[in-house]
Amino acid sequence: MIRIDWNEVKKKAREFWSEYRRFKIGLIGLGLLVILVFMAIIPSFIFPPETYYNWNNYPGWEYNPRLAPPEWVNLFSSKKYTPPKTIEPTKMEGLWQYYAEVYIKLNNITDENLKKQVYEVFKQQMAGKGYVYYYEYDFKWDIPSSDLVIIVSNVSTTIKLTLGIQRPPSPYNGQLLNVSLYPAFTTTVTPTNGTVLIHLANSDQLMQALIKNYISKYESPDIFKNATENNILSANVLSPVTLLFYAPGPGMIYGQQGVTKGVYKFNITVEATNGSLEYPPVIKIRIPGSCYGLLGTDFRGRDIFVGILWGSRVALMIGITYAVSVVLIGLIYGVVSAYAGGLVDEVMQRINEVLYSIPLLPFLILFAYTIRQLYGTLSVWHIIGVLIIFAWTGLAIVVRSMALQIKEQPFVEAARAIGASGRRIVFKHILPQLMPYAFASMALAVPGAILIEAGLSFLGLSDPNIPTWGKMIYEAQNSLSSWWWVLSPGLMIAVTGMAFVFIGNALDTILNPRLRRL
């Protein structure tokens, strides 16, 4: 049994720290590492776990805009992006109320008693038949949202849903235009306990309503004709929601007239197609906007900030698991080889040299692919495993030569002379001498593993479900102009690598006084 003298360890650690503290670069690295560890821990507490293991298809992404820059770009940009917003109804009433009011208006009923009677009659006839919801959206930005989502939940029976839109008054040829669209959009919703999302970004109905009531009237005939002939005015090419916000005038379909700012009014009528509703469904309108959160979104509406945080966990996991395993294996292999000597040493060195000369990259590609084909999926652990199998050898060579030098030193000889066992000499005398070197190598090994994982991801070989930085870069390669999506994962890889290189270099300089700056 080998006893550890804790006081000695404490004293050594304190000495080491007072030395380490003098290296500014080492302290920066340590600071970065603390931030990274924090980043790796917090997502478990603030994001649903589904965003991690179901990164591609987490339902929450449906509420987000796609390819939207971060919200803080509004601080620097002269054109302001629309932030996301969920609008609650300002007013809700039964359908009978609505019809009664219409009836009263049409027939010019002024007598209060008569009005009450009308209300009574409509209530008896139509209670529970349907509801009307009113919304107001104050739009004051320059780049509108390209999507509008109707969020429907608690639907007890099949309903018909109709959306009406009233644009704010907008100046056109010296007068104020009031454009209303009714019905702008109609659909049926079947009963559900969950939530139904209705996206209007690709709605041809809304497009047709806009063309009929708005665009065909105020767009210049030439542009309108050209656009219709070239099939530009279709919901697959232009988002009707964006067009809704564009101000009237020539070139309006391309946004050349700017946007109309003001209060947009929406109303949604739901009507049970059969029987009556037990309770009113809950309906909200979501404007995903054109900018999002701290780091924006990617082409699927995934929040890049969430991906970056989860990615830091994956990266640290890969880097640290790899570094610790490789250093431990290399250390033990090298020391055993050096201590055993003779034929054992020779054989171990031959094996090591052959493995060391095998190129890493093609084997990683090959084995990652093979594992994916054979097991149908690939996890980060597979990649780490293959990486460890092929990459431990370099360290073992260095450790062996260092251990050979230590082995020849008088104190080892003395220990052997008083009858210490081989195990005791290895663990008590040789390994402790190598520990500082081992820690420096661990720190320096981390960035390599992270870079290799990123590289494999870039070839399409990555864990398909979870977010990793490499995968994010891989997916961003065809959207280079979405700088927020391209930059953040790459910078994170660089910063993480830097943190460990800085720490490793500080350790290396302490251990290798020759390199110290003069």
Next chain:
Amino acid sequence: MGYGRYLAFRAVNSLIVLLVALLIASLAFNALAEKTIEAIINDKVNQVRQQLAQRHVEFIDVLKGVKPRLLEWNITAKYKDKTWNCYLFLDNYEKGKLGNMSEDDINGVAEQCYLSYIKMREEVSWGLNLPSYVRIMLYVWKSLTLDFGEARMKYPQFGTNEIRAMVLIAMGRTALLFTTAYMINVAIAILLGLQMARKVGSPLDRGVSVIAMISASLPMFWVAMLLIYVFTYQLHIYPGVAMEPMPASIKGNILEELKWWLWHLYVPILTIVLVGFGGGAYATRNLVISIMQEDFVTTARAKGVPERKVIYGHVLKAASPPIVTSISLGFIGTFFGAIISEVVFQWPGMGSLYYLALSNADVPVLMANTFMFVFLFVLVKFLLEIVYGVLDPRIKASR
């Protein structure tokens, strides 16, 4: 004699490495091939079944044509929960011993027998009937003789469908781009490293050291993407891809062709140099510093040898073997990033071939590319060892 023995030892070592690497790769391919070939064979069997059904062939007649094979391969088939020995079945049919079977049943058994035969024929042609160690050895042999066959998909970037030619083309292109960039890299690294070592602690030294540490952790393909964004989308001074069909007007005019290649390759080269030069310079600096503290340098200085001559004569001479080593290690490290960056620049070299083969699930191409990569790698390492032996006289003395 010493150097000869050193070379022989290194050559044998490289050969062993090559064989072991090929063996490991073949192991993986064997597992992959079993999986993919089964799917291919099933496709083939279905195809044959459809063809025969269209031509209204009596299966018993086609079965007669392959009678010797049925015996040789001991073909059996399942029909209505019964297992039939196909040779005996055919034999009995020809001797008229199957009188109590209906016409439909006879044809049914014959169909199953024929499909079993097709399956077996395909398995034999793919070598699936051989024991797996034989198949693995076969892979090793095929890769040593560069016998890779035809690609399953089309690869227009490489202009051929024969895998060997394809991989050789890819290798040449990768070598062209990477070697050029690496030469520039090495030159910058040595010059800069020496300057840094001469003035330790100077702004140059500190600056390049920090750049070295930062660039060591930059993913090269990411840098490539950023450079394309800046040079192509913002400044419009780069075509965005490294390979385009060359216009006929400049073909044959060597100067124009060279300009064309430079115009397409300068950003990829810049990427490799940008990511690599810092690390190389830093490694050179550290080696030179440690050698400058050796006694013979002090002696030279004390003798009054000019500082320039000390650095470029004495120090560089002594530092060159370890510099070669660290350069060869750096070579391997940069190569990894470089071939992945090929995908970004659409430069049809080995990295792009990997990318295409992976997305097409084209196992033979993947196999050929891997084997080629191993060859290249072992060869480069061997060449560097030869150079190392020339540079370091101690090696000639020992061994």
